[in-house]
Amino acid sequence: MGSTESSAHEGFTAEERAAMKERAQEVKKAGRRTSRAEKAAQAERDVLEKIAGMPESDRAMAERVHAAVTAAAPSLAPKLWYGMPAYALDGKVVCFFQAAEKFRTRYATLGFSDLARLDEGTMWPSAFALTEVTPEAEARIAELVKRAVG
Template sequence: MSDTDSSTYEGFTAEERAAMKEHARELRTAARRGSRAEKAAQAERDVLARIAEMGDADRALAERVHAVVTATAPALAPKLWYGMPAYALDGKVVCFFQSAAKFKSRYATLGFNDAARLDEGAMWATAFALTEVTPEVEARIAALVARAVS
């Protein structure tokens, strides 16, 4: 690669490194917890605590997303994933909320991992920008989550 090549790898950002460290902490903490029920209850408390720490705009979005996801798919277990509220089925993260502040983005994101069953043809969306959660947006989130766990 030449010195003038602008595609050189510069490594992970500080935010990405912090998220990876946070994920390692989450895994260590989860491994130390007691029974499955205790782990699930504590994981939900961790998610709610993380949401409560967010700035006003992100917190309002995350609270609504959390309410819609848990009401739509009670089989999804709330947990922290790279420091973000996430919802897993059989231990695999199906969807997650990423605050705008997490990676200094202009909008929050509702994302879906490959465990989500959103496949539609040869190409489909796996992340959605969120700027507000209106009744229409809540209905769309609920439909996506229901489809993701179907």
């Protein structure tokens, strides 16, 4: 058996490997910053830069999601997470936006980690497909984010 990249990473797509490499770079880059304020400011710039570099349909949704999340929960700090815009509380990701282009899917995703307080009985959604961020979707995002942070 040869040692090709595909056999070395069997089971992961090229997009998944790229996301893991992005995450490693994010961790490395964050470790180089000195002050908490410097880290927060750079993390937000990184998120805005990532959003600006997205294809138009993803960018339009990501901009609206970013605005809704930061307005609804100012306590959440923007940061990159596996190359995606994410929003963290005390450094731990609560929610994230995944562009459709990221994994070549037909829709973008707004996802929530297990830290999000969205519990409803014994089963509840933790990710939502987005094809467009309408005013109604924006209001729902704000409602979910507020619930997520308690």
